[in-house]
Amino acid sequence: MKKFLLILLVSFICVNSVMAFGSRKNAREIAEQIPELKNISCKFTQKKIQEDLVLNSGGNFKFISDKGVVFETLYPIKMITTYNSPRNKHINDIILAVSKKDYTYLDKNFDLDFTKLDERWQLVLNPKKDVIKQHLHSVVIDGNSGIDRIYIDTVNSGQTEILFDCEKE
Amino acid sequence: MxxxxxxxxxxxxxxxxxxxxxxxxxxxxxILRTVVSEKNTDLLDLSNLYSAKINILVEGEEPEEVSETADKFNESALENNLKSISVDGNKILELYKDARAGLLSANTAKLLEKNDYEKVKENTIEMIYNPLGFSLLKPEEDPFLLFTDYIANLGDNINPDGIINYEDKYYRILNYEFDKDISLSPSLLNKRVKKIIGIQKQLSVNGVNVYLTGTPVHSYYASSRSMMEINIICVLSAIFVIFLCLTYFxxxxxxxxxxxxxxxxxxxxxxxxxxxxxxxxxxxxxxxxxxxxxxxxxxxxxxxxxxxxxxxxxxxxxxxxxxxxxxxxxxxxxxxxxxxxxxxxxxxxxxxxxxxxxxxxxxxxxxxxxxxxxxxxxxxxNPRWNFIFSPATRKIIMIILGIITISGLFFTTTNDDIRSMYKPSKKLMQAETLFANVVGINPKTSFVVVEGKNLQDVLEKEEHITEIIGATKYQAISKFIPSKSKQAKNRALMQKLYDTEISPYTSALKASSKVPAGDYLVYDKESFPFLEGFFLDENKTLMILYDFDKPELLSDIDGVEYYNIQQDISNLVKECRVNCAKLLIPVFILLFGLLAVIYKPKNALKIILPPLCACIFTIGLLGLLHISLNLFHIIAMFLIIGFSLDYSVFRFNGKKLVSDAVFMSCMTSVFSFMLLAFTGFKLISSLGFVLSVGLLSSYILSLLLISKEE
The missing domain is CATH 1.20.1640.10 (Multidrug efflux transporter AcrB transmembrane domain)
Known part of the structure; x- marks a missing residue:
């Protein structure tokens, strides 16, 4: 579960992916604490906040290891978003890099901070390259036994919070 | 005197x-220079497009080891002056931002042309709710996310440097290019490729394989092998000549x-x-x-x-x-x-x-x-190597040669595919196939060369072509840099959208009701280095089309030439082969005329018959062996005439010992060419085979047709 969220984070950033070198040790250490990724289905709720404007949405989320991630938004509009089309090729490349534990590739994109207190933990990803920094401040993942929340802070699109609820599956 | x-x-x-x-x-x-004339320089330029490019494919069981090896390779490659095309993403994005009022994705432009604003808005909402999507500009700067949509659509045109999963293995691709001064010098290029092969060997360990593909790699292996083979042949030929000299003289x-x-x-x-x-x-x-x-x-x-x-x-x-x-x-x-x-x-x-x-x-x-x-x-x-055949033996040999020739001529076929002249090693072939499969290279690639008065004219023509080819996938400069007229048209479409649909956003998002001001996006070499390869000339570019099979649709556009390289080169080779074959007739007539003046027509016919029959016999034998006749076989016929006519002339004029000289001359040549027939480069080996057969048969025929008494 932790790992699939990592996929989300990396995928998010790779819209503007430009690579850089970074701390290899962090990615490897963190990855060691992430369980082996399995196919998973969850409910998700999403809140996009831009100044006074708040957009709520939600639906189903799936991770299929050989196909990538699928967001099936059910409200307020119905749409399915996948990241394996040519348009989202970069996203898919990085999803693959993360899900298959390609630390070398991952380290090029982020500075990673991982903190753990009892069962709760937090992972913060900060982009390394300027071209990414121009659009993304940071990504924060909060988790317990699994991933509970992803918080994406962007430069132009405000903040996005995605909450996952896998117990209700 | x-x-x-x-x-x-x-x-x-x-x-x-x-x-x-x-x-x-x-x-x-x-090798194309052998058949492509000056008027076909475009074809030559197109075929040269990939001559300096080298592709690296890193294969492994785990993505981590693949990425690690790819990075190590990249470091070593850059140390060896290999040029990797890097893009300054920041700079390009800024240029695009400044010109964003004229930039629309093809799909959005079509919707706006049809005034389908509802669909445009629907797409915008989907982008807003896309969980992993975000805007490249603030909402008030781009309320319909048209700029983000445009940039996202460019994404599929840029070669990804991510991991590729293919048949349970993982791959990374690295592309490099040699500088022109290196690529134009075969010796320099080979030195560099040798270093790259060294890195390849060093990194192909512990289950990771590094494959090299591209023209420079083929050139290196072909020339290295040929060099070694030619050295061996030279040594063997020299030993043979020394042996003959020692034996005879x-x-x-x-x-x-x-x-x-x-x-x-x-x-x-x-x-x-x-x-x-x-x-x-x-x-x-x-x-x-x-x-x-x-x-x-x-x-x-x-x-x-x-x-x-x-x-x-x-x-x-x-x-x-x-x-x-x-x-x-x-x-x-x-x-x-x-x-x-x-x-x-x-x-x-x-x-x-x-x-x-x-x-x-x-x-x-x-x-x-x-x-x-x-x-x-x-x-x-008396001569030591004078072969005199009895009339019965002569008849038998002639009949055998005749049967082989006539029966073989029925099976004679031609092959004008220049690729058939070069057969790469299994290892290289395997690497090329794997690379094509992993990258998903479309084998049905054709080119369109577009020439105009200036770059804007060229871009407009390219855009006109994209309208004609419809859904055909393509790559072209106009995909990244629209023409000014297209940008002006986009700007007008965007303004119309704003005029109709912007009002709800002007208050909520404080968005302007006018499309942003800004300059036109124009090409400059430094900002768009990855587009340089599309230029054949200042005002001449190329478009790459995939799976396009209606070239007739483009035939009426001024300044536009369609090229299916493989087909075009085959046609040129065929034209050269036919022209060369036609030249053989005047050659024989000229030689007969000359010999007739010197030796009288009857004797001239005797002298010229052995090389003439040898040429026909060689073609027949090729047919019998199911070897298709190609341009280089025809060129070899001129050499057979040049060589073996001497045998006839010397035999006809010769004194007693002349047959020894003719025999030695023939043997040295046939021996050398026979050795060439065993070389790896198919062009050379087929020439070696044809020449050795042609010369030997011409020699035998001269023995049969020109008797000692004459």
Missing amino acids: KKFLRILFVGIFLILAIMSLSHPIKTETN KNISVLIPVASSLLLGGTAGFFVTSLMFPSIHVLTFVFSTTLIGISVDYSLHFFVSKTKEKTGDEVLKEIFKSLSVSLLTTISAFLVLFFSHMELLKQIAAFTVTGLITVYLFVVLFYPVICKKIDVNNSSE
Whole structure:
């Protein structure tokens, strides 16, 4: 579960992916604490906040290891978003890099901070390259036994919070 | 008089040397240059597009090890001056931002043209709710996310550097390009590729495989292998010649004047060819080495006729007519090649004719002097290698040759695919196939060359073509840099959208009701280095089309040329093959005419029949062996005529010992060409086979058709 969220984070950033070198040790250490990724289905709720404007949405989320991630938004509009089309090729490349534990590739994109207190933990990803920094401040993942929340802070699109609820599956 | 002629010979040679060496001599290695004329430079440029590019494919069981190896490779490659095309994403994005009012994705532009604003808004909402999507601009700057949509659509045109999963293995692809000064120099290029291969070997460990593909890699392996094979052949040929000289003349020193004459002939041929042509094709050297086989005849005849009792001048007097007629007929055959439309044939003609004349003059002017002290053991009055067949045997051999020829001619086919001349090693072939599969290269790629008055004109033409080709996938500059007229049109479409639909956003998002001001996006080399490869000229670009099979749709557009390289080159090769084959007829008529004047028509026919029949027999044998006839086989026919007509002329003119000289000459040539037939480069090996068969059959036919009594 932790790992699939990592996929989300990396995928998010790779819209503007430009690579850089970074701390290899962090990615490897963190990855060691992430369980082996399995196919998973969850409910998700999403809140996009831009100044006074708040957009709520939600639906189903799936991770299929050989196909990538699928967001099936059910409200307020119905749409399915996948990241394996040519348009989202970069996203898919990085999803693959993360899900298959390609630390070398991952380290090029982020500075990673991982903190753990009892069962709760937090992972913060900060982009390394300027071209990414121009659009993304940071990504924060909060988790317990699994991933509970992803918080994406962007430069132009405000903040996005995605909450996952896998117990209700 | 002879002394004056010798000084004149040396003087002319020195003048040629000074003139030739005082200007840079270029070597052409592109095999297409043999068939592509100046008017087809676009085709040549297109085929050269990938000549300096090298692709690295890193394969492994785990993505981590693949990425790690790819990074190590990249570091080493950059240290070895390999150029990787890097893009300054920041700079490009800023340029696009400034010009965003004129930038629309193809899909959005179509929707706006149809005034389908509802669909445009629907797409915008989907982008807003896309969990992993975000805007590149603030909402008030781009309320409909048109700019984000445009940039996202460009994404699929940029080669990803991510991991690729293919058949349970993981791959990373690295693309590099050599600088032009390196790629145009075969020796420099090979040195660099050798280093790259070293890195490849070093990193292909622990289950990770590094594959190399691309033209420079093929050139390296082909030239390295050819070099080794040619060295072996040279050594074996030299041993064979030494063996013959020792056996026949019992004196190895005859090799000194022989080698000197060949060296002078080759050098003079090189000087004249370099003066006549802007660059010498490497195949000219390959074909012209056959000069050695022809011109060595003159020396052999001199030494075979030389005895202790005769002075050099007397020997020369005895063989002068044979030598002169041989020279005349051979250079006549090669001079006809000047009327061909192939530069390669013209170069071969210039090289061989000059070389032959030089060797002839060297033998005639200098041999009587320099060979005074070379004592050859020619005590026997009778030839040692004179093969006389009984009439019955002659008939049987003729019938066998006839049956092979006629039956083979029925199976004769042609093959004008230039790729059939080169067969890469299994390892390289495997790497190319794997690379194509992993990258998903579309084999049905064709090109369109677009020429205009200026770049804007070119871009407009490209855009017109994209409208015609419809859903066909393509790559072109206009995809990244729309023409100004297109940008103006987009700006108008965008303004119309704003005029109609912006009002709800102006208050909520404080968005402007006007499309943003800004300049047009224009091409500049420094900002868009990855587009440089699309330019063939300042005002000439290329478009790459995938799976396009209706070239007739583009035929009426001014300044637009469609190229299916594979097909176009095959057509050119076919045209050259047919033209060359047509030249064979005037060559034979010319030679017959010359010989008829010298020897009377009946004898001329006897002399010319062996090489003529040998050519037909060789074609028949190729048919029987199911080897398709190609351009280079036809070129080989000229060489067979050039070589083997001498056998007939010498036999016809010859004194008693001439058959020994003809036999030795034939054996040295056939032996060398037979060795060439076993080389790895198919072009050379097929030539070697054809020439050895042609020369041997011509020799046998000369034995059958020209009897000793004559």
